[in-house]
Amino acid sequence: MRRRSLFAAAPVLLAAACANEPASPAITVFFMEDSATLNPEAQDVVKAAARRATSATGPVTVLGFAGPAGGAAYNRALSEARAQHVADLLAANGVARDRIRIVPRGPVPFQDMPTESRRVEIRIAG
Template sequence: MRRTLLSLGLSLALLAACAAEDNLGQHPSWVVFFTEDGAGMDPAARAVVSEAASLANRNPAAPVLVAGFADPDATRAYNRALSEIRAQNVAAALGEDGVAPACITVALRGGVPFIAFPVESRRVEIKVGP
């Protein structure tokens, strides 16, 4: 499993972004973490998106799934809206890096519980491939 750690801030120093392969080792996925109530990407997060876009551009027929999440602390409607903004921002960044919009599917997950740290739920997952 491959991992790339990037920082979004002091509290996110170890969890800000990672790249990993799925269980079969065939379809890479990337995770961009966000600050609480945040939807903007810093240069480190943008680099993760660019890495995913690079693979997608080398495989133009591959679908790209962008799934947005939020932590469960606010209302369901708020979390759904925040996860959508996060996912749309990542999808737009993929498009800026040359990924065809027709290949990108945005999925909203809303508020989800975290295991150890709230930042685990404040994320967008990018998966390239079926």
């Protein structure tokens, strides 16, 4: 019973945790459908984010998203794999792993285009 109530509260706790973070413009990279691999142009965006992050002092939050099609568990895992891939690229380009926090957001609806939900947002504080 307790487990269920904690699970149900997780989205609220996550939203509260994100609300307490210092605001920073997100750097966004997009993925192809059903993929956790970035194309070369998106990799260049992550490399530029890593350069920016190495000159900042705060945490680097990597939020992973997936589209609403398919099962929720699959899309949550996909959003985590996307965030992990970006975190690995940031670390490979000089960002200390202990500064990187991965936040899989799972499936989210899109408003205008399906690619909106196939993304990772990089937020650099400080």
